[in-house]
Amino acid sequence: AQSVTQLDSHVSVSEGTPVLLRCNYSSSYSPSLFWYVQHPNKGLQLLLKYTSAATLVKGINGFEAEFKKSETSFHLTKPSAHMSDAAEYFCVVIPGGGATNKLIFGTGTLLAVQP
């Protein structure tokens, strides 16, 4: 079965320090992978996506993620956290091999940024 595992439900960092949010996926075929962010009481916003081009993907607000097929990982990073980065982050996969646009969501990682 296709799935996504976010390894940490909560991550806390200090402002100005690096951010690492971990995601592993399971897919029989070449997947499409996304990171979405949800700020408190807001909808979902796309941060970045991987669709089989470059394995290092740059997104908005200084975030990037690297697709590592050998590790089945798609971790999200940012060199320096900002207070405005505090939000919930979802790793998402569209499994390969089918025509559907169905998104499979991880359970989310809540990022707290301390001053």
Added chain:
Amino acid sequence: EAQVTQNPRYLITVTGKKLTVTCSQNMNHEYMSWYRQDPGLGLRQIYYSMNVEVTDKGDVPEGYKVSRKEKRNFPLILESPSPNQTSLYFCASSFQGRRETQYFGPGTRLLVL
């Protein structure tokens, strides 16, 4: 402005009282879907539609109905709501094709008493 709109944004209702949550997009997208978000579970797909008059069940369709009579609209219908349908609901749309970025509505927070 390209957007997905949902109405209402907040709703409190009682068990068994039929309700409809509307979803509309102005981007001429073929694909539309509904998700529910529950703490610790992420988002789970309820129903989806690949085009007008084409709908199918997602992972958690029980207790829900949908229709797709027009390309821009994809209402979610709860014929007889129950407390376990208390949740945050999101509508999403995209062009058909599995790699397409999906655009989400602002969400509808539903409380069923």
